Amino acid sequence: MSRTSTSGAQVEVFSFSAPVTFGIPLIAIFLQAWLPLRLSWFSVLDLPLLVTIFFAMARRNPITGLLTGTFIGLFQDALTHQALGVYGIAKTVVGYGASSLGIRIDSENPGARMLLTLVFYVVHKSVYFLIAAGLVGQSLRWDWLHEISSAVANAIFGVLLYSLLDRFKRRI
Template identity: 45%
Template sequence: MARLIAASRHEVEVQPYPLIVFILAPLLALGLQSFVSLHFQRFDILDLPLLVTIYFAITRRNPVTGTIAGAIIGIAQDALTRQPLGIFGICKSIIGYLAASLGVRIDTESHLTRALLTFGFVFLHSGMYWLLVRRLLAQPYVWSWVHELIRALINMVVGVILFALLDLAKQKEY
């Protein structure tokens, strides 16, 4: 059974990354998401900016940084889509805050933990998005449990792979 609680202070320390990774990963995720979604409608089931937000929030383990990163990535995603400005910003800010807050309390180095967190955060993101569009903007938006569960599962699988790739960019401790 995978450990869920961090056993030592070393496990909850912030992992160092080169600054270029913090800049390029969100930019690539946003660019790929907006470009491919324009040409392949089904690609929008995957939310690469959300996965990058989750990853950096759980590895940085700072709720303020997670919130700000989520807001910036979300607003940039809003600007690149036809969504009202701020919807993705609000959703990703909340996810960034929650992911960073949980990153402090549990062991996020385990692939199982990351998979479960990603599934939950993607599903929560979908629920917040529905709530904001439907209630705050009073626009029609249909919720499909099956679609959202499939969406969460696909993002979970891609997220674990993406997280493993981003782990390779960690600076080694000497």
């Protein structure tokens, strides 16, 4: 088992097999596109974002984290009719942030995971809003109540999802 040393704290670094690395983000994007048609409440959740946060926190490498975010975000952009890069930029920032924080704090703890997901959901939405409204010129509406309740829902669902995805982790 290899460990990385940061500020005196010992944190584990994990890796994933190639099928998991590519398959899970693909399944997350597929479910995000398919399930809301059958279960409308599902659109509150952002599975690609949760997967980005999970991989970034587990790998604890900022470059890998931001690249994971970039690819997942761009792939998600490609399914919409909007310009490519809005989700890409937002998830790049989240991937970088989650992996940087993953080095410093114990991201295996469910409480920490919930808090991190909640924070990164709001960060993701804020960056998306800034880029889409400021750069692309989309008309968007920011509703704090909706965003906070969505963040809580994602945080709770995220903790459950992460414990499921933990099974695919491989210690380096």
